[in-house]
Amino acid sequence: MKKGAVSPLYLHLACEDLRNFATFDKLKESLQGLPQSLGQLVQHSLDRLCSEYRGLPGxxxxxxxxxxxxxxxRERDLYSVLNACNDLSSRDGRFSWEEVLLLFRKPKGRVPMATFTRIAQSLQSLIGPSHCNTTDDMxxxxxxxxxxAFEDFILPSHSHRTRAHLILAAHLWALADPQGTDxxxxxxxxxxMHLPSNLLEMLHSLLSSYYFxxxxxRHGLLHHLKETYSVYVGSRARMDDCRSFLRRHGPLLSSWxxxxxxxxxxxxxxxxxxxxxxxLMAKGAELVSTFSSAPTCLVGSSDEELMVVGTGQGTLHxxxxxTGEEVKSLVSSCDGISSCVFLKDxxxxxxxxxxRIEVWDVANGCRTALIEGHTNVITASDITADRKHLATVSLDFTLKVWSSAKVNEVAVLPSNSPLNCVTFDPEGHLLAAGCWNGTVIMWNWLQNTPPTxxxxxxHSVRSLSFSPSSSMLCSGSLSGEVRVWSVPTSTCVGCFQAHSGAAEALTFLDGGSMLLSAGSDHTVGG
Known part of the structure; x- marks a missing residue:
């Protein structure tokens, strides 16, 4: 009996080894040849894995x-690391930090996905089976x-460990800085969080970055960052400035x-x-701000001097x-803010x-009205160009139009599906609403004609936009598909795949000659 057979993991690995590599006529010999302990069996499996894929030097x-x-x-992260390491291992001599980081940002070659899938499956057998079967599997x-066993086999010396730290640091830096701009x-x-502990020679540069x-x-890691400073013994002027800044402002920044x-x-x-x-402010290229909870909506004032951001916790910023400064914030008594629009005055x-619907006096910072608008989540709202009428849609299967002056209901349309989005045409006579069941509803609410x-x-419709002439309507769905509709004929005149995720926003530009779309795949297309 093998010494390691008391371990369920040993038995699992032994069975996998016999199933994959033993032949029936030599089963006894294969069984006797298995290593005695769990650690030895893991190293045996690792050696076999590296030999099987000796064509992948990385x-x-x-x-x-x-x-x-x-x-x-994650599996997808290991795939990125393998692609970069394959190129690094083929180079002669030493390589700089900049070269390694550039390879992780822009890999030159890719391992065939079929090959990597087999490698990942072998690793899952060694360290535990996956239950999700996605590239996010850990x-x-x-x-x-x-x-x-992994450490003894893969990291036999200090130089191996140093090189591994460099590789892992470059991978984490590329993840932490997806734009590649530091x-x-x-x-x-x-x-x-894990980047500092893997950086060696470049740690002082990282801890000297106010961006970092x-x-x-922003991510609530202030305490962890202070610990990183405490264990780093180096001292350089810029890094000391950063450390001093954190000491002075840490108590305030931990809460705000x-x-x-x-x-x-x-x-x-x-x-x-x-x-x-x-x-950062002078560049004007990117206005950076963070909030205590995820932003859910954003709207600009008509004079373009004020921007309002609503959050899931019910705060208006x-x-x-x-200037980019937050000039005030208001807190709603409702269960989070789903949308916001500027009315008149x-x-x-x-x-x-x-x-519920709330109306706010922006100048005085107070709420002036609270209306029980729908019986379920209000998913979206829109305002006419003259700001006289407000439209809302909800998961309660209704589309409603409100007078913005008195905030009273002036029209309502029931639907046979929950509603996601709504928009007025430029003239304010026609409404379009997107449904969960993939249908787009067009309705002349002023004449109260039957909807089209x-x-x-x-898939569910997530976004809508009328052209400036009101002759075309575009709709985007959960699958990323965008359709173009002729409003006069109520027919689809175009269809294309805009995103790999949901098409979350659509708007016409340049007088209607161009359509801009934004998706949950973090891309903008036009």
Whole structure:
């Protein structure tokens, strides 16, 4: 009996090995040839895996990065690491940090997906089977004996471990800075958190970046960042400035991360923090702000001087578009804000997830009306060009039109499906609404004529836009498909796949000659 046979994992790995590599006539010999302990069996399997894919010189390096990772790697991340390592391992001599990072941002070659799938399946057998079967599956060495076996086999020396840290750091940096501009915007919290511990020679550069500090603060990782500073013994002027900035403003930023840029601007003009923030504002290329919960809607005032952002927790943030400063915030009593539009006379209407409509006096910062608009979530709203009428749609199967002056209901249309989106045509006579069942409803609400259904989408309709002439209507669906409809004939005159995810927003540009779309795949197309 094998010494490791008391372990269920040993038995699992032994069965997998026999099933994949043993022949019936030599089953006994194969069984006797299995290593005695779990660790030896894992190393035996790793050796077989590396031998089977000896044509992939970067496999051992990629496995080293997986071994060093404290939380593991997603399958798609391991694939990215393998592609970069394949190119790195084929180079002679040393390579710089900049070269490694560039390869992770722009890999030169790709391993065939069929080959990688077999590698991933073998690793899943070694470290635990996957249950989701997606590229987000996590490959993690959670079993102590398995992790030690990986370390002994893949990381036999200090130089191997140093190289693995470099590879893992480059991978995490590329994830934490998806735009490739060292600004760490739109990044994942996990990549920001684990990046410092894997950086060696470049750690001082990272800890000297206010962009990196801001990314940590945005994700609520201030305490973790302070710990990173405490274990780093290096001292350079710019990094010391960053550390000092955190010490002074840490208590405030831990509760109000959105004030990071403002606090940097408040520093003396000759400090690095003030210079960084001033440069960020001067660029005007990207207005950066964060909120305590996810933004759900955004609207600009007619004079373009004010931008309002509503959040899922029910807070309205008012931002000066010229300075980027938040000038005020208001808190709704409803269950989160789903949409917002400006009415006439400096008033703002907001809709909520509990079906209510609120009207706000922006100048005085107070609520002037609360209406029980729908019996379920209000999913969207729109306003006519003259701002006299407001339309709302809901999961309660109804489309409603309201007078903006008194906020009273003036028209209602029942639907046979929950509604996602709504828009007025430029003249304000025609309404279009998108349904869960893929239908687009066109309705002349002023004449109260029977609605016209437009069918063709196979998935829920998420976005709508009329052309400036009102002759065309575009609709986007959950699948990313965009359809173009002739309004006079109520027929589809065009269809194309705009996104790999939902087409979340549509708008006509340049007098109707161009259509701009934005999708959940984080792309904008036109």
């Amino acid at each position: 496999l051992r390096w990629a496995l080293a990065a997986l071994t060093l990772s404290s939380t593991g790697l 490959l993690a060495l959670t079993h102590p004996e398995v992790r030690k 600004t760490f915007l739109h990044c994942e919290a996990s990549s920001v 500090l801001y990314a940590n603060v 991360p959105a004030l990071f840029i403002q606090e940097a601007l408040n520093e003396p003009s000759d400090t690095s923090a003030h210079t960084w923030a001033q440069g 008012f931002i000066n578009t010229q 400096g008033r703002l209407a907001t809709t909520s997830f509990d079906g 259904p437009l069918t063709g989408h196979q």
